[in-house]
Amino acid sequence: MEYRYLGNSGLKVSILSLGSWITFDQTSDIVKTALELGINHFDVAESHAGGQAEIDLGLALRSQKGLRRSDFVISTKVFWGGKGANDRGLSRKHVFEGTVACLQRLQLDYVDVLYAQRPDPDTPMEEVVRAFNWCIDKGMALYWGTSEWPAHMIVEAMSVASRLGLIAPITESPQYNMLNRDRVEKEYLQLYQKFKLGLCTWSPLASGLLTGKYNDGVIPPYTRLAIQDHPVINRLRAGFFSDEGRRKVEKIKTMCVSVRDAKSIGSSGM
Structure with missing residues (x-):
């Protein structure tokens, strides 16, 4: 298995990861096989199967004998957490409460990468950047990233983080396959060299x-x-x-x- 640094960070992830958009049978066996093949990156979200994907993955990881926390990288995402007025979006309130709920479902003390699963035009960018940095400062996450954000909003987040002396997003998670190429190959082109932005793409098929x-x-x-x-x-x-x-x-x-x-x-x- 080949491992690469994720964006402008020292975090190494396998070039293939195991996602969980919907749950699947025999999660423990699948996770075991992935680990044996060298996959160290597992990706979930609070919205995946209404949180059940995080529960299943957490149980599967805990069932692996001799597995250390340093052996795997977990990323999860917050944005769609429920139907309540503050259960979705990227307000500081939901980023905090959503992350706490994610950790409880995963039965982990922290995740490696915490994603803003979608852009939130209704929340000021400074609040978004501060919210993810607060989670990092409290030890709930080590890094943060974006998912399906337009390039201009990623640039804005980078600028806000630089101005405030805060941690900027290290990676973006866009859809990328033979039917969906423009965002990765054109829109983000300037971001790779300027910010060393990393990519964790989804839906390859x-x-x-x-x-x-x-x-x-x-x-x-x-x-x-x-x-x-x-x-x-x-x-x-x-x-x-x-x-x-x-x-x-x-x-x-x-x-x-x-x-x-x-x-x-x-x-x-x-």
């Missing part, structure tokens, strides 16, 4: 679309999109059957044909 298993326009059983009564999956499934979803499938079919043709040419020695 576009929720399974890029595997080709949905190319026939139907949803096979036992796939992610076949899950019922899950609000996010319901939205993805509706998107799959939309005009945009059909265009994506056609694009993937074209890519698959191109790959097969390239392999055929290579095997023929041409």
Whole structure:
């Protein structure tokens, strides 16, 4: 397994991480296998399965014999914590209370990276930066990052942190795959050199679309999109059957044909 420094920090993470957007069976065995293969980075969020993903991951890690806290890196995210007036967003109140709840579910004293899961245009940036730094100062997190933030807001957070002498975000967590490339390859381009911004990308297979298993326009059983009564999956499934979803499938079919043709040419020695 290859390990890389995360952004402008001394924290080393495996180039592959194990996420948990929805929960899955045999979590302990999957975590055990990941650790054996050298994966040291595990990613969750307060919104993943309503917090159950954090509970399952925490239990799975505690079940691993001889596992030390220094052996793994945990990142979690706060933004969507519930339906109450202050249960979502990046106010200092929710960042603090959301992080406390995350740690309780994970049964950990701290997380390595605490993410602002989405930008919050309603909370002043100085409050956001101070809130995440407060969690770091209290030992609840070691670093912080952003997820799906536009470049100009990341620059603003960096500027506020510099002006106040506080810790800036070290990483961004955007969606990145063959269907979603512009943000990582264009919008953030200036941030890599200017701030040494790190990336922890998600959805490399576009929720399974890029595997080709949905190319026939139907949803096979036992796939992610076949899950019922899950609000996010319901939205993805509706998107799959939309005009945009059909265009994506056609694009993937074209890519698959191109790959097969390239392999055929290579095997023929041409």
